[in-house]
Amino acid sequence: VQLQASGGGLVQAGGSLTLSCAAPESIFTTNVMGWHRQAPGKERELVARITRSGSIDYGYFVKGRFTISRDDTQNTVRLIMNNLEPEDTAVYYCNAFRIDTDPVGKRVRFDHWGQGTLVTVSS
DSSP, X not given: OOOEEEOOEEEETTOOEEEEEXXXXXXXXXXXXXXXXXXXXXXXXXXXXXXXXXXXXXXXXXXXXXXXXXXXXXXXXXXXXXXXXXXXOEEEEEEEEEEEEOTTSOEEEEEEEOOOEEEEEEO
């Protein structure tokens, strides 16, 4: 596992957590970095992602509560989560991806995943 995620834990509703993901420089400098999450019985979904130039996308459910950032000096992406809700309970996965073109010109996505960190929000 090349992406090292940390920062999950148990927090009460309305509380905050910060997730961090450290990546090798070779991955961090060439990939879009982000976080996905998967709750029990649900599909994995995008939480937030940030490109090398700083463009950001958030999942529809974020609603201004989370902030993603890149630290280029430490090859780390962070996700600050505020005003957490019980519905945010899930395993959060760090993700890095890039899109390349194969020899026949087809665009192919390459993904790297971290080991997952559990976030539990109690009501």
